[in-house]
Amino acid sequence: xxxxxxxxxxxxxxxxxxxxxxxxxxxxxxxxxxxxxxxxxxxxxxxxxxxxxxxxxxxxxxxxxxxxxxxxxxxxxxxxxxxxxxxxxxxxxxxxxxxxxxxxxxxxxxxxxxxxxxxxxxxxxxxxxxxxxxxxxxxxxxxxxxxxxxxxxxxxxxxxxxxxxxxxxxxxxxxxxxxxxxxxxxxxxxxxxxxxxxxxxxxxxxxxxxxxxxxxxxxxxxxxxxxxxxxxxxxxxxxxxxxxxxxxxxxxxxxxxxxxxxxxxxxxxxxxxxxxxxxxxxxxxxxxxxxxxxxxxxxxxxxxxxxxxxx
Amino acid sequence: xxxxxxxxxxxxxxxxxxxxxxxxxxxxxxxxxxxxxxxxxxxxxxxxxxxxxxxxxxxxxxxxxxxxxxxxxxxxxxxxxxxxxxxxxxxxxxxxxxxxxxxxxxxxxxxxxxxxxxxxxxxxxxxxxxxxxxxxxxxxxxxxxxxxxxxxxxxxxxxxxxxxxxxxxxxxxxxxxxxxxxxxxxxxxxxxxxxxxxxxxxxxxxxxxxxxxxxxxxxxxxxxxxxxxxxxxxxxxxxxxxxxxxxxxxxxxxxxxxxxxxxxxxxxxxxxxxxxxxxxxxxxxxxxxxxxxxxxxxxxxxxxxxxxx
Amino acid sequence: xxxxxxxxxxxxxxxxxxxxxxxxxxxxxxxxxxxxxxxxxxxxxxxxxxxxxxxxxxxxxxxxxxxxxxxxxxxxxxxxxxxxxxxxxxxxxxxxxxxxxxxxxxxxxxxxxxxxxxxxxxxxxxxxxxxxxxxxxxxxxxxxxxxxxxxxxxxxxxxxxxxxxxxxxxxxxxxxxxxxxxxxxxxxxxxxxxxxxxxxxxxxxxxxxxxxxxxxxxxxxxxxxxxxxxxxxxxxxxxxxxxxxxxxxxxxxxxxxxxxxxxxxxxxxxxxxx
Numbered sequence: 001x002x003x004x005x006x007x008x009x010x011x012x013x014x015x016x017x018x019x020x021x022x023x024x025x026x027x028x029x030x031x032x033x034x035x036x037x038x039x040x041x042x043x044x045x046x047x048x049x050x051x052x053x054x055x056x057x058x059x060x061x062x063x064x065x066x067x068x069x070x071x072x073x074x075x076x077x078x079x080x081x082x083x084x085x086x087x088x089x090x091x092x093x094x095x096x097x098x099x100x101x102x103x104x105x106x107x108x109x110x111x112x113x114x115x116x117x118x119x120x121x122x123x124x125x126x127x128x129x130x131x132x133x134x135x136x137x138x139x140x141x142x143x144x145x146x147x148x149x150x151x152x153x154x155x156x157x158x159x160x161x162x163x164x165x166x167x168x169x170x171x172x173x174x175x176x177x178x179x180x181x182x183x184x185x186x187x188x189x190x191x192x193x194x195x196x197x198x199x200x201x202x203x204x205x206x207x208x209x210x211x212x213x214x215x216x217x218x219x220x221x222x223x224x225x226x227x228x229x230x231x232x233x234x235x236x237x238x239x240x241x242x243x244x245x246x247x248x249x250x251x252x253x254x255x256x257x258x259x260x261x262x263x264x265x266x267x268x269x270x271x272x273x274x275x276x277x278x279x280x281x282x283x284x285x286x287x288x289x290x291x292x293x294x295x296x297x298x299x300x301x302x303x304x305x306x307x308x309x310x311x
Numbered sequence: 312x313x314x315x316x317x318x319x320x321x322x323x324x325x326x327x328x329x330x331x332x333x334x335x336x337x338x339x340x341x342x343x344x345x346x347x348x349x350x351x352x353x354x355x356x357x358x359x360x361x362x363x364x365x366x367x368x369x370x371x372x373x374x375x376x377x378x379x380x381x382x383x384x385x386x387x388x389x390x391x392x393x394x395x396x397x398x399x400x401x402x403x404x405x406x407x408x409x410x411x412x413x414x415x416x417x418x419x420x421x422x423x424x425x426x427x428x429x430x431x432x433x434x435x436x437x438x439x440x441x442x443x444x445x446x447x448x449x450x451x452x453x454x455x456x457x458x459x460x461x462x463x464x465x466x467x468x469x470x471x472x473x474x475x476x477x478x479x480x481x482x483x484x485x486x487x488x489x490x491x492x493x494x495x496x497x498x499x500x501x502x503x504x505x506x507x508x509x510x511x512x513x514x515x516x517x518x519x520x521x522x523x524x525x526x527x528x529x530x531x532x533x534x535x536x537x538x539x540x541x542x543x544x545x546x547x548x549x550x551x552x553x554x555x556x557x558x559x560x561x562x563x564x565x566x567x568x569x570x571x572x573x574x575x576x577x578x579x580x581x582x583x584x585x586x587x588x589x590x591x592x593x594x595x596x597x598x599x600x601x602x603x604x605x606x607x608x609x610x611x612x613x614x615x616x617x618x619x620x
Numbered sequence: 621x622x623x624x625x626x627x628x629x630x631x632x633x634x635x636x637x638x639x640x641x642x643x644x645x646x647x648x649x650x651x652x653x654x655x656x657x658x659x660x661x662x663x664x665x666x667x668x669x670x671x672x673x674x675x676x677x678x679x680x681x682x683x684x685x686x687x688x689x690x691x692x693x694x695x696x697x698x699x700x701x702x703x704x705x706x707x708x709x710x711x712x713x714x715x716x717x718x719x720x721x722x723x724x725x726x727x728x729x730x731x732x733x734x735x736x737x738x739x740x741x742x743x744x745x746x747x748x749x750x751x752x753x754x755x756x757x758x759x760x761x762x763x764x765x766x767x768x769x770x771x772x773x774x775x776x777x778x779x780x781x782x783x784x785x786x787x788x789x790x791x792x793x794x795x796x797x798x799x800x801x802x803x804x805x806x807x808x809x810x811x812x813x814x815x816x817x818x819x820x821x822x823x824x825x826x827x828x829x830x831x832x833x834x835x836x837x838x839x840x841x842x843x844x845x846x847x848x849x850x851x852x853x854x855x856x857x858x859x860x861x862x863x864x865x866x867x868x869x870x871x872x873x874x875x876x877x878x879x880x881x882x883x884x885x886x887x888x889x890x891x892x893x894x
Contacts, residue, residue: 015730015731015734018727018730018731019731019734019735022731023743026743026744026747027743027746027747140872140875140876140879141868141872143875144819144868144871144872144875145864145867145868145871146823146826146827146830146843146846146864146867146868146871148826148827148830148846149826149846149860149863149864149867149868150864152846152849152850152853152860152864153860153861153864155853156853156854156857156860160853160854207412208407208409208412208413209412209413209414209415209416211368211407211413212407212413212414212415212475212478213415214368214399215366215368215399215400215404215405215407216399216400216426216427216430216478217396217397217398217399217400217401217430217431218396218426218430219396222430226426227415227418230415230417230418231415231416231417234417245733245734245736245737246736246737246738247736248736248739249736249737249738249739250738250827252738252739252742252831253738253827253830253831256830256831257830257850267739267742268742268831268833271742271743271745271746271833272832272833274746279743279746283735283739283743286735286736286739287734287735290734290735290736291734294734304417305416305417306417306462306464307416307462307464
């Protein structure tokens with residue numbers, strides 16, 4: 001088990017490097033530049049001299065391979081460069097905001113799991129019930145709905161009309177500010193988890209070993225506890241891992257919507273203003289976070305399903 | 312001796328208001344305590360359904376639509392679900408055809424055996440694990456203390472089937488139902504597994520209902536045989552009698568289709584293996600068991616001319 | 621049986637509604653979505669004249685929603701076609717040719733799967749700048765990974781089939797084999813993924829436009845309509861409801877279609893295998 005864990009962790013590294021490279025390549029060919037975006041802000045033409053000076057200051061006039069070298073050597077020392085906008089190290093800029101994003105993502109995932117998985121079970125085991133049918137209809141809708149639209153509607157209802165919850169912002173850690181963004185972000189993973197759990201339960205119920213369990217004389221509840229649960233968890237864990245990725249993408253939009261000061265908001269703003277180091281750094285951080293989660297999920301999967309360790 | 316299990320007119324099928332669609336029709340036989348009874352027939356003849364109906368493991372919409380199932384003088388059909396569960400595993404146990412899929416791939420075999428002791432004998436998991444080791448030893452699995460921690464995918468087919476046997480016999484049931492226990496195994500190990508079942512059951516006095524499509528398997532182990540065709544029990548006698556003097560044309564067909572050493576160069580010269588469609592028998596016995604008619608009618612003009620009973 | 625038939629009909633219907641809305645927009649509304657703006661009519665609630673109400677510039681939301689359908693459907697379908705072509709080309713060729721090309725494609729797929737798709741699209745839009753063509757390219761480059769994986773594993777299992785070997789001995793070129801022999805056998809699952817992918821693309825376009833990185837105002841994209849609506853949410857909630865509803869119904873239609881197709885093809889495929 002330990003060897004498997006170490007192996008999976010080491011496998012992350014080439015992917016991270018590849019992504020870092022890809023990100024760098026993409027952004028080194030960007031036509032517009034930070035300087036020109038600053039200059040053309042409302043004013044007329046761009047002053048070529050000014051642009052050249054700013055570029056020199058930011059080190060953008062160096063040839064590509066020099067920049068690449070600086071970038072890679074920086075990476076190896078965990079230095080992501082300096083933000084054009086803030087004139088601070090990118091790591092600090094990101095570090096100030098990362099906790100907010102983590103809080104949001106983890107809370108949303110927990111929300112999705114805690115509600116979605118049981119709903120999936122109920123929908124599968126009690127097919128005719130009201131709860132079961134509602135769950136399935138809700139699941140399909142949840143996957144089709146633009147999350148920020150839901151956010152807007154919830155904001156309108158709970159913040160503006162009913163006044164129960166604040167409509168945006170971080171609130172310095174006040175939990176009430178967390179509620180709307182978490183629900184908005186968590187709805188789609190919830191829907192998908194409910195669906196996957198339900199499909200998984202139905203599929204496993206038909207397996208032979210469930211019949212064997214019944215032939216041993218177990219009650220239904222026991223069959224579920226002793227044999228169904230673990231096998232369904234395997235499927236659920238995989239889905240959770242996959243969902244984290246798309247959730248991070250969506251988190252960017254949700255953060256913008258609710259003015260949640262996380263790295264998603266940072267990314268959007270930095271893209272608009274062409275603050276390349278921050279954009280590169282943020283994307284890298286998000287990808288690393290995603291890979292870490294996936295590796296973690298893989299390890300849990302291997303702990304549950306012993307067949308995986310063979311590969 | 313009172314029979315351990317007695318089926319009277321069992322019907323299994325899909326119940327409906329407009330008249331049940333029965334797949335198993337009017338099956339009656341009995342098994343004495345400690346006896347090995349074979350149920351033979353081709354795929355689709357209803358043997359497995361008969362077995363599943365005994366312990367109420369039929370999948371909806373199938374259910375028992377008629378008849379009695381008497382186990383030690385209790386009508387199993389009248390039992391509550393709870394009482395039925397008490398019997399399953401404890402007094403009546405079953406092993407299935409596919410040992411790979413019949414075991415939970417995510418649990419160790421030791422755990423799956425130990426479940427029986429925890430469920431029916433109230434043992435703790437620690438005690439049950441010990442008992443599981445001895446259960447594995449009894450089914451001749453080498454190095455049982457290590458094997459208890461193995462997962463099903465780490466074992467061969469015959470090992471897994473031995474685990475299934477260990478599970479089934481853990482609580483010393485009165486009746487063991489074995490549904491095609493060796494069909495999915497390599498030919499080379501089929502014999503070993505069957506011998507194992509026979510020995511263990513003989514030693515414990517467990518009755519066996521052995522289901523198979525393979526006459527050889529049945530002949531080796533069972534004192535009495537029932538032949539099923541198309542949902543009906545068409546013949547039921549001592550094994551020796553069935554082989555020596557088969558009554559029903561289908562049974563004759565089954566036996567005739569068995570290749571026997573030297574049979575192609577018998578006294579009558581070279582012979583082809585008999586296949587069922589080419590049998591010609593007298594009309595009356597055919598019409599009696601009309602369910603067999605369509606296959607014969609194609610070949611035998613006398614039956615076609617006579618019309619159905 | 622009744623279940624999935626209903627699904628297919630229902631969403632076929634939904635898709636039809638949205639598509640016809642997009643196609644016949646000029647007929648259904650006399651107003652121009654961009655230029656017919658009368659500030660006197662700003663922020664009116666739904667009424668007989670303005671079915672969905674008006675936005676902050678006095679434009680009829682119903683009209684804009686209809687024209688928005690054109691944009692969203694275009695983006696959805698075109699980008700998904702691009703995705704499918706890339707995914708199929710890479711997947712089939714990787715499995716067929718094996719060797720270093722396979723390793724390269726695999727590595728690339730792994731990298732793509734490690735980056736959340738919306739973020740990748742965001743990055744590309746950052747380079748290309750906002751606008752419809754960039755959106756098509758960006759979205760067309762983000763979602764091909766799953767198609768690639770499936771095409772690759774299908775090809776791996778189909779490679780050894782008899783008819784492929786026959787085609788090889790007949791001297792067919794590799795490309796010809798890939799397109800005429802292997803491709804038709806994957807149509808089922810690829811079609812399902814593509815249909816679901818259209819829905820995903822529509823959602824992605826809406827998100828990007830909402831962030832200001834996709835279709836820019838004043839062009840009527842449902843996403844950018846929601847950006848404006850956000851400002852007015854307290855006084856004109858209908859501006860939020862209708863564009864979002866449009867997105868929802870469209871994506872729902874494609875999702876149900878994809879699900880229905882999957883259910884339809886699944887037992888079909890299973891019986892064929894048997």
